[in-house]
Amino acid sequence: MKKSAIILVIPTMAFTIILLYLVIWNAVVSFMNWSLLNPKPYFVGLQTYLSVMKQFQFVNSLVHSLELSATLVVVGNVLGILFASLLYFLSSNKVRSVFLSIIIYPLAISMAVDALIWLWLYNIDIGIDWVLVKIGLPKFPWLSSTSTMFPSLILVTIWAYSGLATLFYLAGFMNIDKTIIEAAKLDGAGSFKILRKILLPNSLNSFIISTALLFLFSFRIFSLPYILSGGPTNIFLQTLVVYMYYLFTVEFFSQATAVATIVTLIASIVILPYALVIIRRWIRR
Amino acid sequence: MRPVIRATLHYLALVVISAIWLIPVYAMLINGFKSNLAVLSTPVLVPPTSFSLSAYHIVFNALERPLLNSLIVVIPTALISTFLGAMGAYFFYTLTYSFSKFLSSLSDFLFSLITLATFIPYQATLIPLTRLVVSMGLLDNYLGIMFAMLIFYIPTGALLMSMFISVVPRSIIEAAKLDGAGDLKIFMKLILPLSLPGFISTLIFIIIEAWNNFFIPLVLVTTPGMRLIPVAVESYTGGYGTIYNETFAAAVIASIIPLAIFIFLGRYFIRGLIALGGGGKGV
Numbered sequence: 396m397k398k399s400a401i402i403l404v405i406p407t408m409a410f411t412i413i414l415l416y417l418v419i420w421n422a423v424v425s426f427m428n429w430s431l432l433n434p435k436p437y438f439v440g441l442q443t444y445l446s447v448m449k450q451f452q453f454v455n456s457l458v459h460s461l462e463l464s465a466t467l468v469v470v471g472n473v474l475g476i477l478f479a480s481l482l483y484f485l486s487s488n489k490v491r492s493v494f495l496s497i498i499i500y501p502l503a504i505s506m507a508v509d510a511l512i513w514l515w516l517y518n519i520d521i522g523i524d525w526v527l528v529k530i531g532l533p534k535f536p537w538l539s540s541t542s543t544m545f546p547s548l549i550l551v552t553i554w555a556y557s558g559l560a561t562l563f564y565l566a567g568f569m570n571i572d573k574t575i576i577e578a579a580k581l582d583g584a585g586s587f588k589i590l591r592k593i594l595l596p597n598s599l600n601s602f603i604i605s606t607a608l609l610f611l612f613s614f615r616i617f618s619l620p621y622i623l624s625g626g627p628t629n630i631f632l633q634t635l636v637v638y639m640y641y642l643f644t645v646e647f648f649s650q651a652t653a654v655a656t657i658v659t660l661i662a663s664i665v666i667l668p669y670a671l672v673i674i675r676r677w678i679r680r
Numbered sequence: 681m682r683p684v685i686r687a688t689l690h691y692l693a694l695v696v697i698s699a700i701w702l703i704p705v706y707a708m709l710i711n712g713f714k715s716n717l718a719v720l721s722t723p724v725l726v727p728p729t730s731f732s733l734s735a736y737h738i739v740f741n742a743l744e745r746p747l748l749n750s751l752i753v754v755i756p757t758a759l760i761s762t763f764l765g766a767m768g769a770y771f772f773y774t775l776t777y778s779f780s781k782f783l784s785s786l787s788d789f790l791f792s793l794i795t796l797a798t799f800i801p802y803q804a805t806l807i808p809l810t811r812l813v814v815s816m817g818l819l820d821n822y823l824g825i826m827f828a829m830l831i832f833y834i835p836t837g838a839l840l841m842s843m844f845i846s847v848v849p850r851s852i853i854e855a856a857k858l859d860g861a862g863d864l865k866i867f868m869k870l871i872l873p874l875s876l877p878g879f880i881s882t883l884i885f886i887i888i889e890a891w892n893n894f895f896i897p898l899v900l901v902t903t904p905g906m907r908l909i910p911v912a913v914e915s916y917t918g919g920y921g922t923i924y925n926e927t928f929a930a931a932v933i934a935s936i937i938p939l940a941i942f943i944f945l946g947r948y949f950i951r952g953l954i955a956l957g958g959g960g961k962g963v
Contacts, residue, residue, distance in 0.1 A: 400770065400771050400774040400775075400863040401771065402863075402864070403767040403768065403770055403771050403863060403864065403867060404767065404768045404771035404772075404790070406764040406767060406768065406834065407764060407765060407767065407768025407771075407790070407794065407834055407835065407838045408768070408790060410764075410797075410830055410831050410834045410835065411790065411793040411794055411796075411797055411834075411835055412793075413812075413831050414793065414796070414797045414800075414805070414831050414832070414835070415793060416808070417805040417808040417809055417812070417831075418796075418800075418804075418805065420807075420808040421804065421805070421807065421808060424807070424808075478697065481690065481693055481694055481697075482694075484690065485690075485694075492947075494694050494697075494698060495950075496942075496943075496946055497698045497701050497702060498697070498698070498701055499946075499950065499953075500701075500705070500939070500942055501701070501704075502949075502953070503888050503892075503935075503938045503939060503941070503942035503949065504892065504935045504938060504939065505891070505892035505893075505894060505910045505934060505935065505938070506892065506894065507892070507894045507910040507911070507913060507914060507934070508892075508910070508913060508931045508934050508935050509704070510917075511913060511914075511916060511917060511927050511928075511930065511931050512704045512707060512708055512927075512928070512931055513704065514917060514927075515707070515711075515724050515924050515927060515928070516703065516704065516707060516724060518724065520723075521722075521723035521724050521924075522723070522724050522725075523725070525723040525724070525725065526723075526725055554701065554704070559953065562950065562953055562954065563954070563957050566954055600958075604957040604958060605957075608956070608957060611799045611801075614801055615800075615801030615802065615803060617803050617894065617895050618894035618895065618910065621894075622914055622917055625917060635801075636801050636803040636804070639803060639804065639806065640803060640806065643806055643807060648807060651806070651807055652807055655803075655804040655805070655806065655807070656804075658801050658803075658804045659800060659801070659804045662799065662800055662801055662804075663796065663800075665799075666792075666795055666796050666799045666800070667792055667795075667796070669795065669799075670791055670792045670794075670795030670796070671788065671791075671792060
């Protein structure tokens with residue numbers, strides 16, 4: 396019986412092998428010296444990595460990427476727990492799904508479109524600042540100051556991705572046996588106590604999933620910094636993937652593949668354990 | 681705290697959060713209808729006093745082609761990814777019977793690869809991917825964009841469909857096996873119909889992801905006529921001097937399809953997201 400099932404997996408296998416080829420190609424070329432100035436590649440070992448890691452722009456974009464991911468993971472989890480518990484204690488399923496949809500809808504919109512919208516919302520004359528001035532608050536510089544530029548970008552990603560964590564926490568909460576909650580309520584436990592003593596201690600799985608997905612999604616955000624800064628060259632908004640694209644556009648191919656390999660490695664550290672533990676456990680139950 | 685106050689505060693918190701979350705969509709909806717004159721005199725968060733369709737008119741003419749391009753690329757990509765992915769997913773499902781060392785390590789290997797393909801920052805494959813597509817002669821070609829997307833979305837389809845197929849009762853499959861049905865037949869006649877809601881969830885999830893993909897069409901398209909919608913709207917960035925009603929009209933045109941899908945078929949999209957995280961009860 397196995398033979399015919401193997402035929403069914405061939406298309407998936409073929410395309411994943413192409414992906415594997417792309418990843419390995421990157422890794423091989425990253426050990427070579429290949430750029431606009433050196434059109435004939437030859438092996439140079441780790442030299443490309445050493446020269447990339449010494450660059451200010453690499454360190455700068457790595458710090459940005461880690462800053463973005465770490466902030467999104469922390470804030471996304473906190474907001475996810477907050478929103479999910481507000482939603483969980485609603486008594487009407489209908490109302491709950493309306494509010495959940497409002498928190499999740501940014502996930503259905505392209506980051507490129509988000510960037511267009513937020514560029515105007517961040518406008519210091521006619522955007523959110525106009526409202527701030529109206530109600531007597533000082534203007535916030537958003538994208539027009541180098542120190543608030545990157546935090547403003549992070550804010551957009553928090554708006555876009557907090558719904559993801561909310562969804563996983565809510566799904567986790569909903570999976571907990573209702574009778575336990577009812578029993579706790581009969582014993583006089585309030586919502587906060589139920590949250591602290593029952594819901595949160597049972598949310599380890601939601602926490603792992605939210606953390607992994609928030610990290611992976613934030614690590615590959617490209618169009619947001621690209622469009623907010625009008626191209627890949629603004630060092631204040633450069634993340635690793637944007638910097639890699641920049642190296643490609645200036646034809647520093649080996650350096651671009653070295654950065655690509657570093658990006659792939661960092662992502663794989665999260666992806667592979669996630670694949671082998673969390674997801675396989677579900678399929679092989 | 682009295683229950684009434686408590687309930688009021690509870691709702692108030694949700695209403696405030698929702699209001700904040702809806703600001704971008706509110707801005708999107710009101711500003712596309714402003715006339716050029718209203719744009720000069722009103723800030724972004726103030727609604728127009730009169731409705732004007734001129735911005736939509738101008739932007740739609742420019743975005744008609746990219747919109748069509750996106751439809752031509754995304755719909756077949758999503759259908760193919762979901763169908764072929766489901767076939768792959770069935771293979772993982774059948775392996776649970778098998779205790780063969782070789783097959784189970786093959787399955788682990790493939791499974792790690794499809795997860796990698798689903799979650800990898802796909803930008804990292806930029807150079808080899810572009811070279812591959814160029815060497816196939818498919819730059820600036822619908823097939824080239826579709827091919828590149830399939831590399832990432834077939835594995836996504838396989839991953840999501842694995843979650844959905846895993847809840848199909850094994851007894852049904854075993855009964856069909858005893859009746860002498862082959863795997864292909866079981867897949868077409870039993871697995872697909874039984875996991876149809878999951879199939880729709882996966883399809884919708886991939887349509888939205890592929891529709892919103894910015895990077896792949898950015899690097900694989902060089903002629904303006906072949907641009908897909910997320911890349912085409914980039915020219916409406918709010919640089920100084922840009923009239924913002926056009927930016928917002930462009931934003932609406934680019935997101936109308938995913939948003940409509942989300943509003944009418946949101947539960948399927950949400951189930952797709954949950955499956956992405958390794959499933960939950962009933963996915």
